[in-house]
Amino acid sequence: MIPMKKILWTLFLIAYSFTAFSQSYFDDGLSSEWHSQRREELRKLMPASSVAVFFNNPVKNRTNDVDFIYHPNTDFFYLTGFREPNAVLVVFSEKREVNGKLVDELIFVQNRDPRAEMWNGKRMGIEGMKNELGFEEALLNTDFGTKSGINLQDFDKILTFSLSEEIEESSANQPLNQMIDEFKTATAYPDKLNEISAQVYKMIKTSDLETSDRVIQMLKRYERQYPEMMQDPLINSFMNAESPEKRMLVKDEMPDQKLDITSLASMMSVLREVKTPEEIALLKKAVMISAVGQIEVMKAAKVGMTEREIQGVHEFIYKRYGAEELGYPSIVGGGNNGCILHYIENDKRDLNDRLLLMDLGAEWRGYTADVTRTIPINGKFNAEEKAIYELVYLAQEAGIAISKPGVTFQEIDAAGRQIINDGLANLGIIKKGESHMYFPHGTSHHIGLDVHDRGTRDPLKEGNVFTIEPGIYIPEGSDCDPKWWGIGVRIEDDILITKDGAVNLSEAAPRTIAAIEEMMRLPSVLEEWVLPEID
Structure with missing residues (x-):
């Protein structure tokens, strides 16, 4: 007889050998009708006699027998609302007869499996795709390829994305790899195509x-x-x-x-750059949660805290409101760490009296905010910090002021960059007209399902949601007076374009020097939360 302890240990190991890809659907998210309309809009952009094939993301291993929490491909989610791996969406430009039925789309999904669902949550299966996500026709992923009734060679154009990247070999990805192999065979996919x-x-x-x-x-x-x-x-x-x-x-x-393998990306960029009212509502919620996080940290921040502690306060606020994820890894950089653009280690233990740059965004029902504030950890900007901060603030104000339909990202960037260049020269940090790396990044990008969302570089349109985020970073050892060293300032807000101009969705989070210092004098709801010391 096998000892009970051994049985329980075996079951424990089996549990952790499964992948974390359980479903997470929300009553207050996007509707199945919305996703169906997005597929219809895609069809309008597709050439005649074409087919578009979308593979959902693979599962990614974190370590040993533990995988990362599954995140669907954002194009796939945009068109379907589906959040499971091992799935393929096929969209036809016109209706086609498939297995005796006239359809303009098919989705292939994993089957219901009581054992897997016991560990990882309910799967949609074929009936769920029809009843909950509104697909007229759904098939099992084991039927993709020759069993599906689709002959890809019957189409004039086969639209997809590059399949040149290797997918991790694992049991969790085996169905996806099989479908990709079937697709490559059916399309004579060249070995070196990228x-x-x-x-x-x-x-x-x-x-x-x-x-x-x-x-x-x-x-x-x-x-x-x-x-x-x-x-x-x-x-x-x-x-x-x-x-x-x-x-x-x-x-x-x-x-x-x-x-x-190139045109579909352009089509999806055209579709996704202009947000619908439903998307804007979700983005507003994500942005407001992120703004409240910045407000509460301003009140809680004090000398001696750690970067990770600050990060934890932000992320606690997100979870407290029910945000399901972070839009991207949190950036919390104190002092010179604020000069590292994508600093995510957040391991500085003792924040002193320097600036603290915080770039974080909550994900709400798939849509992510992107809000950055820079504050003095001791509650008061010194003279040098004020001078740099004010330049960044004025640069951002200039960009927001001109944002309206017809204006380009390049014009927004140029308006702020001129203020920063002139200001740095007036402060003696650079010479007039000198090229420098103190403002090394662009000023704007679209946000949405991705923090750097799909979109064109066309002039702004009503319904665009994007960032305006000028910054100045003067790392230690820079070629200027050492009094400026270690100052890193970025101010980033999320902007909606309407027919009347720009709306700052994240304006609730203070961004002037006076408003930040005033907010930092207010008591924090976290002050009474004292945890026991742990050796």
Whole structure:
């Protein structure tokens, strides 16, 4: 007889060998009708006689037999609302007969499995996809490929994303790997195909005698960054052809490809950059939760706290409101750590009287905020900190002031960058007109399902939600007076574009010097929360 302890230990190990991908759906999230309408909008952008194939994200291992909490591919979630792995969405540009039914989309999902669901939560299965997510036709992922009734070669264009990255080999990913293998076989997917080679082929195929010189200049820039592309004989021949006429001969040798791994990304960027009212409502909630986190930290912050303690206060606020995740790893940098743009270690133990830069965002029903505030840990900006902070604030104000439909990210960036450049020169940190690295990043990016969300670089439109985040970072050892060393300031707000201009969704979190210092004088609800000492 096997001892009971051994049985329980075996069951424990089995439990942790399963993947953490249980469902998490919300009554106050996006509706199945909303996702269905997004698929309809995608069809409007697809060329005639085309099919779009979306694979959901693989499971990623954290360590040993523990996986990271599953996060769906955001394009997949946008179109389906589905949050399980080992799934494929197939969208047709027009209705097609599949297995005797006329449909314009199919979704392939994992089956119901009572044993797996006991450990990891309920799966949707075929009936759930139909009844809860509104799909007319759903199939098991084991039916993807030759069993599905779809012949991909019947389409003029097959739209998907690059499948060049290796997926972790594990039992959790076995169904996904099988489906990708089936897809590659059905489409004769080239071994070395990736986004770069696909873009290069597209540039060459669309060139002519008049534009080929310009294409060559673009390819030379690509070559410096991706020298391996010259291993492709057709690209090499095109680059080294002696004349535009001979380039056209090489172009004619290039096969017409049904498989397109570049256009779908552009279509999804067009769809996702303009937020619907439903998306804006979710983003407002995510942003407001993040703003409250900044407010409560301003009240709780004091000399002697740790970066991780500050991080914990922010994230506690998020969880207290019911936010399911962080939009990205929290950045909490004290002193010189604030000069590291993506500092996520957050392990400084004793915050002194320097500045504290906090870049964090709650994820609410899939949508993420991105709010940054910089505060003096002792509650009072010194003269040098004030001077730098005021420059960043004025730069942000300039960007917000001009934000409206028709304005570009480049114009917003230029408005703030000019203020920062002139201000740094006036402070003697740089010489007038001198190039510098104290403001090394762009000022804006779209936010949504991803913190750096899909979107074009077109002029702003009503419904865009994006950041304005100028910054100045003067790390220790910089070529300026040491009194400026270790000052890092970023102010980041989330901006909605309406027909009337810009709305600052995160304005509840103080961002002027006076308002921050006033907030930091207020008592914190956490002051009475004293935990026991642990050796």
